[in-house]
Each structure stands twice: as C-alpha cells, then as structure tokens.
Amino acid sequence: MKKNQIVINTLVYLEDLQAGVPQSEMVDWVHELGVKNIEVRREFIKDRQELQDIKNKSEQYGMNIFFSVPDVLYENHQLKYESLEMYCKEAFDMNGRCIKLNIGEYKQFGDGDLQTITRLTEQYKVKITVENDQTESNGRSQKIFDFLTEVKQLGGSITFTIDIGNWLFQGEDPVENAKLLQSFVTYIHIKDIDKEKNTRLLNEGLVDWKKIIEILPKDLPAAIEYPISTKEVLVSEIQKLLEI
Numbered sequence: 001m002k003k004n005q006i007v008i009n010t011l012v013y014l015e016d017l018q019a020g021v022p023q024s025e026m027v028d029w030v031h032e033l034g035v036k037n038i039e040v041r042r043e044f045i046k047d048r049q050e051l052q053d054i055k056n057k058s059e060q061y062g063m064n065i066f067f068s069v070p071d072v073l074y075e076n077h078q079l080k081y082e083s084l085e086m087y088c089k090e091a092f093d094m095n096g097r098c099i100k101l102n103i104g105e106y107k108q109f110g111d112g113d114l115q116t117i118t119r120l121t122e123q124y125k126v127k128i129t130v131e132n133d134q135t136e137s138n139g140r141s142q143k144i145f146d147f148l149t150e151v152k153q154l155g156g157s158i159t160f161t162i163d164i165g166n167w168l169f170q171g172e173d174p175v176e177n178a179k180l181l182q183s184f185v186t187y188i189h190i191k192d193i194d195k196e197k198n199t200r201l202l203n204e205g206l207v208d209w210k211k212i213i214e215i216l217p218k219d220l221p222a223a224i225e226y227p228i229s230t231k232e233v234l235v236s237e238i239q240k241l242l243e244i
C-alpha cells in the first residue's frame with residue numbers, strides 16, 4: 001500500500017480526544033507522521049472555530065479531510081435533509097472531501113432523494129459514503145447491498161465505506177462481504193477484532209485483512225480506525241500497511 005492512501009482516523013488518539021485535545025491539533029500530529037489524510041470525528045468537534053482551524057491546517061499541509069458523522073441518512077423512512085445539509089456545510093467549512101454516515105431506516109431510495117443528495121453534494125463539493133457499523137440495523141451486508149444497488153440503478157453517487165472488522169459483530173464473514181460489496185467500495189476502515197469482539201492491533205485478531213485488501217479495488221484510501229497507545233505503535237501499524 002502506498003503512504004498516500006493511508007488515513008488516520010482521530011479515534012487513534014482516543015485518550016487525547018477524551019481529555020479534550022482539539023482535533024485541529026491532531027492535524028499537526030498526522031502531518032508529523034508524513035500522512036496526508038485525516039478523518040475527523042464529528043462527536044468530538046468542539047465548535048465552529050475548530051472547523052476553521054482544521055481547514056487552515058489542512059490547506060497549510062496539503063492534507064485531505066474525511067468526516068465521520070455518527071448519524072443516519074434516513075429516519076422513519078425519510079431522508080434527514082436538514083441534518084444532511086448541516087453535515088455537508090460543516091465538511092465544506094473544514095475543507096472536507098467525504099462524509100461518512102450510516103443508512104438508517106430507509107424504505108426506498110427514490111428520485112426525490114437522488115435530486116436532494118445530488119444538489120447537496122454539488123453545492124458543498126463533498127462525497128457521501130455509508131458504512132457498516134456494529135449494529136444489526138446498519139451492519140448487515142444484505143441491507144447495504146440492496147440500498148447501494150438502488151442508488152446505483154438511479155445513477156446516484158453514494159458509495160460504501162467497508163469496515164472490515166465490524167462484520168464480526170453480526171457474525172458475518174468479512175472476506176465474503178468484501179467480495180459481495182467490492183464494486184461499491186471507495187473507502188476502507190481497517191481494524192482487527194478478536195473472538196471477544198475487542199479491537200486488536202493488525203495480525204493479532206481474527207480478520208484476514210490482507211486478503212480483504214487484495215479483493216477490494218486498488219489504491220483506495222484506507223483508514224487506521226482504532227485506539228492506539230503510543231506514537232511508536234502507530235508508526236508500526238502504518239508500516240504493516242506499507243508492506244502489503
């Protein structure tokens with residue numbers, strides 16, 4: 001894997017996030033690692049000034065900003081338009097290029113949804129991707145496949161962020177799901193999980209992450225998205241990715 005594919009999700013710095021360190025400061029830390037991509041988590045954004053600080057530093061370092069939003073596209077079978085526009089504007093304000101959400105309670109992806117999402121993505125110059133999380137409602141492969149198939153049939157641009165470890169929380173096979181969903185994937189979340197459903201360092205859990213990377217499209221951005229104790233360990237995890 002090339003270094004310019006690697007993304008550092010700020011969950012890597014969980015203890016610092018919980019201690020109140022702003023994610024704008026973490027842009028500096030990722031830059032010091034020689035990595036050009038960072039994924040910012042909305043649940044830890046303090047205020048609008050932090051969005052501006054992230055934008056300024058991303059422009060200073062030439063860094064790409066991904067935006068992780070702990071929310072859904074659909075609620076009660078309706079597109080959450082106002083929320084989605086707010087997230088798009090926040091991404092735009094911090095120079096973000098991609099917003100990641102979950103699908104939520106959707107019944108059908110229709111022309112109205114397509115037009116709304118297309119307008120927002122064009123206006124705010126962002127891409128929207130959905131992810132498999134650790135819940136049954138948003139982490140099952142068939143629901144994700146059906147949704148993305150509907151989007152594609154209507155000519156929509158929503159794509160898939162595959163979290164290769166989260167499938168284990170649903171008792172699903174990460175390798176088989178990579179095969180099923182590979183044509184929709186534009187972003188990879190990398191983590192290893194053990195049999196007790198705990199996050200582990202790469203090669204210490206049950207996920208055949210190298211095989212999954214081989215199955216998925218080449219040259220996609222790939223995020224390290226799990227708490228890591230020290231900078232030295234993070235550098236070691238980055239090196240594992242560079243060696244494949």
